[in-house]
Amino acid sequence: MSNLVQFQSFNFHSSAVRVITDPNQEFWFCAKDVCDVLGYVNDTDALKKHCKPKGVAKRYSPTKGGNQELTFINEPNLYRLIIKSRKPEAEPFEAWVFEEVLPQIRKTGQYSQNLPENRPLAIPELTFTVEMSEDNRNVLLSNWFALHNTLKLLAELEPPLRALNSPFASKVYTHVTEYRNNLGYTKAMLAPLFADVAFDKRQDPHEYIAMQAFNAFQARGFKPRVAVKLLA
Secondary structure, three states: OOOOOEEEEEEEOOEEEEEEEOOOOOEEEEHHHHHHHHOOOOHHHHHHHHOOHHHEEEEEEEEOOEEEEEEEEEHHHHHHHHHHOOOOOHHHHHHHHHHHHHHHHHHHOOOOOOOOOOOOOOOOOOOEEEEEOHHHHHHHHHHHHHHHHHHHHHHHHHHHHHHOOOOHHHHHHHHHHHHHHHHHHHHHHHHHHHOOOOOOOOOOHHHHHHHHHHHHOOOOOOOOOEEEEEOO
16 A cells, blocks of 8 residues: 555544545545544454454554554455444444545545534535426436435345455445435435326336335435426
């Protein structure tokens, strides 16, 4: 793990968590910081017991005493330490990292700690209007439903991947969170188009099933910045 290009430090409650990003845009977390949050007294021992060596690396990082060599772990190893921890903070720490910090960094390039914890990113109010035909509206519903089915599949895959200690478990968890947020935002944007729509179960079976999933999905309070309406 060489030529790392970005160093950041975030606060989980009162504990600092240092994070670096490598040239492949993969995140590495300071092992000592993570172990402190998760209640591991001996971080070296915790890494040996629960982490894969391939995802553990040394890196010189800025500290109060100057640049010091610290141990960093990748996302899969972070996930392993979280699920093995018995400390009550493990669950909220997991949610903070995978539902708040990482998705925000991937979308904006940074993490703003001024946002309330465990809340979706604020989205600006309406900025412009788009008009579309009924056919295009139905295509959007179909695309939304395809992403919804992908989310459902990933959510079902994550528990067995976690049980297998798979390195893909943490990435799947992150994608589930991001897809859920995207589906919620898109539903909020498209909802006015389908307010009075009722597809026939026999004539339009695909649209009927998609509409059921659309109506049942929880949008989590997103506000659209795009107004969409049908062409007159």
